[in-house]
Amino acid sequence: MGMSIQTVLSQVMLGLNNGVFYAILSLGLAVIFGLLNIVNFVHGALYMLGAYVALLGYSMLGPLLGKPDFHLNYWAALIVAPLVVGALGIAIEKTMLRRLRKFDHLYGLLLTFGLALIIQGVFTNYFNVSGDAYDGKPEVLNGVVDLGFMMFPKYRLWVIAISLAVCFGTWYVIERTKLGSYLRAGTENPELVKAFGINVPLMITLTYGFGVGLAAFAGVLAAPIYSVSPVMGSEMIITVFAVVVIGGMGSIMGSIVTGLLLGMVEGFTKVVYAPASGTVIFLIMVVVLLVKPTGLFGREA
Amino acid sequence: MNSLFPVAALSLSLLATTSGMAAPPKETVSDGVVKIGVLTDMSGVYSTLGGKGTQVAVEMAAQDFGGKVLGKPIVVIGADHQNKADIASAKAREWFDNEKVDMITGLLNSGCALAVQKLGGDKKRIVMVTGAASTDLTNKAWTPYGIHYVYDTYALGKVTGQAVVQTGGKSWFFITADYAFGQSLEQNTTLFVNKLGGKVLGSVRHPLSTADFSSYLLQAQSSGAQIIGLANAGGDTINAIKQAREFGIGQKGQKLVGLLIFDTDIKSLGLTAAQGMQFTSGFYWDRDEGTRAFSRRFFAIHKAMPTMDQAGAYSATMNYLKAIKAAGNDDPDAVMAKLKAMDISDFFAVHGKIRIDGRMVHDMYLMEVKKPSESKGEWDLLKIVKTVPGDEAYMPLSESTCPAVKK
Numbered sequence: 046m047g048m049s050i051q052t053v054l055s056q057v058m059l060g061l062n063n064g065v066f067y068a069i070l071s072l073g074l075a076v077i078f079g080l081l082n083i084v085n086f087v088h089g090a091l092y093m094l095g096a097y098v099a100l101l102g103y104s105m106l107g108p109l110l111g112k113p114d115f116h117l118n119y120w121a122a123l124i125v126a127p128l129v130v131g132a133l134g135i136a137i138e139k140t141m142l143r144r145l146r147k148f149d150h151l152y153g154l155l156l157t158f159g160l161a162l163i164i165q166g167v168f169t170n171y172f173n174v175s176g177d178a179y180d181g182k183p184e185v186l187n188g189v190v191d192l193g194f195m196m197f198p199k200y201r202l203w204v205i206a207i208s209l210a211v212c213f214g215t216w217y218v219i220e221r222t223k224l225g226s227y228l229r230a231g232t233e234n235p236e237l238v239k240a241f242g243i244n245v246p247l248m249i250t251l252t253y254g255f256g257v258g259l260a261a262f263a264g265v266l267a268a269p270i271y272s273v274s275p276v277m278g279s280e281m282i283i284t285v286f287a288v289v290v291i292g293g294m295g296s297i298m299g300s301i302v303t304g305l306l307l308g309m310v311e312g313f314t315k316v317v318y319a320p321a322s323g324t325v326i327f328l329i330m331v332v333v334l335l336v337k338p339t340g341l342f343g344r345e346a
Numbered sequence: 347m348n349s350l351f352p353v354a355a356l357s358l359s360l361l362a363t364t365s366g367m368a369a370p371p372k373e374t375v376s377d378g379v380v381k382i383g384v385l386t387d388m389s390g391v392y393s394t395l396g397g398k399g400t401q402v403a404v405e406m407a408a409q410d411f412g413g414k415v416l417g418k419p420i421v422v423i424g425a426d427h428q429n430k431a432d433i434a435s436a437k438a439r440e441w442f443d444n445e446k447v448d449m450i451t452g453l454l455n456s457g458c459a460l461a462v463q464k465l466g467g468d469k470k471r472i473v474m475v476t477g478a479a480s481t482d483l484t485n486k487a488w489t490p491y492g493i494h495y496v497y498d499t500y501a502l503g504k505v506t507g508q509a510v511v512q513t514g515g516k517s518w519f520f521i522t523a524d525y526a527f528g529q530s531l532e533q534n535t536t537l538f539v540n541k542l543g544g545k546v547l548g549s550v551r552h553p554l555s556t557a558d559f560s561s562y563l564l565q566a567q568s569s570g571a572q573i574i575g576l577a578n579a580g581g582d583t584i585n586a587i588k589q590a591r592e593f594g595i596g597q598k599g600q601k602l603v604g605l606l607i608f609d610t611d612i613k614s615l616g617l618t619a620a621q622g623m624q625f626t627s628g629f630y631w632d633r634d635e636g637t638r639a640f641s642r643r644f645f646a647i648h649k650a651m652p653t654m655d656q657a658g659a660y661s662a663t664m665n666y667l668k669a670i671k672a673a674g675n676d677d678p679d680a681v682m683a684k685l686k687a688m689d690i691s692d693f694f695a696v697h698g699k700i701r702i703d704g705r706m707v708h709d710m711y712l713m714e715v716k717k718p719s720e721s722k723g724e725w726d727l728l729k730i731v732k733t734v735p736g737d738e739a740y741m742p743l744s745e746s747t748c749p750a751v752k753k
Binding site for chain 2: 051052055056059060062063169173174176177178180188189195196197198200201270271272274276277280281312315316319320322323
């Protein structure tokens with residue numbers, strides 16, 4: 046296998062493609078951790094749920110409603126799935142996570158981990174573990190584009206573009222707008238912000254809903270690329286947590302940049318020595334933890 | 347080999363004594379129960395093609411046999427080996443030592459199968475592998491109590507490899523699952539590709555259960571090989587084929603060849619994506635009246651047609667029970683002697699015979715995925731292109747490295 050510039054470029058491009066999934070998922074985790082102080086282990090399962098909303102909406106909703114020709118199309122799924130999963134997230138926050146707020150991080154972690162296992166278990170029971178194909182990919186996004194150094198599927202280009210837009214949009218809202226400043230202030234000193242007449246509990250609930258909505262959005266984006274399977278989330282979430290640790294817990298920009306970079310590092314490793322590609326992220330995590338335990342972009346605690 | 351003669355003699359004499367008596371002797375079945383353990387991938391990347399369906403098939407066999415053998419109940423239990431050899435081995439040990447399990451079947455992963463078969467050898471318990479594919483099971487890892495029932499990497503590599511090379515696919519690149527099974531499949535296929543004048547240009551190894559194959563596919567594409575051989579299985583094969591289509595690989599010039607494909611994979615991929623692909627199988631549900639009759643009964647319970655692993659587990663269990671009945675007891679040595687002496691012939695196995703090395707040799711089939719226009723129903727997925735007699739498909743004993751085979 047030659048190491049031509051073309052090979053490297055195409056692998057890095059593929060890495061970027063994986064990187065945007067890391068970025069969008071770790072961004073959701075960072076938002077939730079930053080504002081709620083919860084290590085949201087159910088994130089992977091909600092990503093999987095998002096993909097299933099798209100899949101079932103496309104193939105089962107019509108027959109269920111008695112209109113076999115009705116399909117929830119891809120574009121609609123991109124909006125519906127985050128709303129459905131976001132609503133579920135809000136229910137989880139209101140009924141369960143809220144009660145754990147005054148306890149140690151560990152309780153939230155255990156609860157969300159348990160929820161992830163339950164959701165995954167239920168889906169494993171009803172759906173094909175090796176995955177089902179999502180057939181709703183829009184016609185416009187079929188085919189490949191010639192990038193000069195490689196033929197790249199149009200759909201994946203779209204995924205990269207929309208994910209970057211969503212990531213940086215989120216960053217902008219949280220770090221640069223008034224709404225974002227309320228959010229950040231609410232986590233620093235909830236009592237004081239309440240005194241200004243802002244409904245902090247509602248803000249926290251909506252933030253959680255938004256964070257898991259991002260996961261569902263990523264799930265819909267992933268559906269046409271990977272098989273939609275009950276284990277797709279648990280496979281992803283371990284890597285994503287490593288990304289969060291490397292980037293620094295709670296850092297918005299850190300999680301985005303780290304996600305993208307690590308995707309590319311992983312892609313590059315596949316050219317150099319493919320068997321190491323599964324472990325390279327964890328090696329980096331070990332090194333970062335040794336050298337800068339708060340993560341690359343983490344603030345000193 | 348030496349050790350088997352006294353066993354055969356013993357079982358013959360046992361048979362002579364039992365058949366002479368009106369009623370069978372009292373303690374013919376150890377512990378008063380024949381317990382069959384289905385140890386397989388119940389939740390992972392291979393669970394669709396085996397999993398609970400394999401347990402369903404074994405339970406059907408126990409029921410069809412009458413629920414009892416030699417007057418004692420047949421009990422079927424199941425567990426998940428999670429595709430980890432240490433877990434498989436610990437579970438099997440628990441079953442043998444504490445749960446009175448007489449025979450273990452399933453084992454949908456070569457690493458797990460090798461570990462459990464070895465344990466069966468140490469503990470003198472029968473292990474009938476239906477899921478795993480590595481030829482090591484009947485060669486260097488052979489034990490007197492192991493049977494490899496459904497297929498192996500030699501038969502897959504030989505039948506598919508020859509068919510592809512003979513139709514012009516001379517240069518190959520492998521995308522291989524990085525463990526015992528994938529490596530064995532790549533090696534065996536390479537052997538036949540080389541033998542027929544083909545050439546292997548390279549290969550890349552991926553970890554079991556990989557979501558993203560695009561990078562491996564691009565390496566395969568840039569190798570310029572005519573054939574991209576997928577030496578993996580289940581969810582991995584599905585993802586690889588799906589993503590190859592996305593990148594336009596396999597549409598002009600290069601061709602994808604899945605070396606191990608199950609009906610459930612095709613179901614998951616859809617005929618549009620999979621049409622025209624050829625591969626080797628030990629069973630197809632829609633082959634004849636017998637296979638259809640079994641498969642419809644299986645479908646009624648499991649809501650999917652049986653794969654070769656699942657149908658094979660039924661056949662293995664049935665023949666195991668028949669051998670116990672014929673031997674007049676469930677002593678592993680006596681049962682193994684019976685199994686190796688009898689003809690294995692049912693809806694699953696055509697011209698079947700269990701050889702000295704534990705290999706169950708039976709007819710194999712070169713299959714082709716139908717075009718969407720040819721399919722008449724949800725499970726009307728494949729057609730049989732060619733039936734390959736067992737002796738031609740499987741490794742001849744002359745090439746075997748099994749310690750029981752005298753050279």
